[in-house]
Amino acid sequence: MLDIKFIRANPEVVKAGARKKRIECDVDRILALDKEWREMSTDVDTLRAEQKNASKLIGSAPPADRPRLAEEQKKKKGLLAEREQALDLRAKELHELMLRVPNVPAEEVPEGKDDSENVEIKKWGTPRTFDFEPRDHIALGEMRDWIDVTRGARIAGSRNYFLKGDLSLLEGAVMRYALERMVAKGFVPLSVPTLVRSEVMVGTGYFPGGEEQAYRTDSRDDLCLVGTAEVPVTALHQDEILAVADLPKKYVALSSCYRREAGTYGKDTRGLYRVHQFQKVEQVIVDVASIERSIEHHRSIVANAEEILQALELPYRVVNVCGGDLGQPQIQKFDIETWMPSRKNYGETHSASRFHEFQARRLNLRYRDEQGTVHVCHTLNNTVAASVRMLIAIIENHQRQDGTVYLPAPLRPYMGGRDTI
């Protein structure tokens, strides 16, 4: 959520930002409502003050006079109640609209309508030229008895799967390696709830708007399955005022992630590229409201992910996500796409976002600076490693003609010392 004061002061900036993101947003309606609300609010506050004073006087009046005075007060209640109700209606409408105002994208965000216009800013490694016909992960999975999508679909519907044998172990190895690497960098590991209240989904910017993408329990509990550990981790300090000395907070969490993938029928149907459930190690940073520091963190969380891809000898590229492909909450986003031979292309494996205050304001996540002044925090996050897509990249890129797979050195300690599966 943006600061209403910022919108008041920079309506054109907000409008231009929404245009760049291709998101509808009636800024003028918000400003009109805000103006109306403030006028009504002043009016209501004055009426309340009068009521309050009158009530206090009754308390100190001689008991004999009280019934008469109370009777007079009672007559005035209607007007206040009426105005309070009208004020409340404005406040609610304003809040709903505010929740939908997109964050203003950074200047460095390229113009563009969708992911086809994302701008490549870095490329590492060279896609391997095979001297045999490489198998895709499905074929490899069948050959080695590593993947069972048929039975996955039978017990849980399409886009569900079992990993078996060494591939199941490899999933654990990649997750563990990613987690430990981040812990070594000083990130605090967290195990998190993956079933959360919808207010947390609102707080992190997924709702309203992303309801279709989230699994939700029935009304007995009304909880949402998170699509990423970003949600519970970013919300960890919801409603808190942190001490500036404790910032930045750097967290890393391994969790299962659940995505409905509504509206993707027919897209990436084959294999494990797009699935309903996977494991992911996610990094989250909460820090002071400094654009410079956010940019610095943004670079570092991208670098953290790159290091892992390099250590796993996987070719990748980094793209600067364009306006039209940016979500409502982000200021800027860098996606990392890893080479996947079966796609004959790079496939998205990481997504690094900076939000400035957007999430923190919704989460009421603040800090107190050295002067004692309270500010809203900045938040950022990035994938460290997402299980199935990383597995696709590893087994497809490192396969041999006989169907065995070469394991890069960092994974070996987690695979019983083996260099091949």
Added chain:
RNA sequence: GGAGAGAUGGCUGAGUGGCCGAUAGCGCCGGCUUGCUAAGCCGGUGUACUCCUCACGGGGUACCGAGGGUUCGAAUCCCUCUCUCUCCGCCA
């Protein structure tokens, strides 16, 4: 799932209808005293919105887990919900 107790400021904790945005202690900040430290003394110390002011600062309103209700007036009474604790049951 059953029975009971509770939720107050950074923390502990008082407050059962008006004198309560809230006693007190701790903590924290500023000052004084003091070889240093510690102790002591004095003062200050919530958040949000809004209005006035160039600003310093000041006024108003709201907030005592959340939402409703009763009342001229609610931290205090009533209802619903959420959470915490204790005991019992069940259980990974």
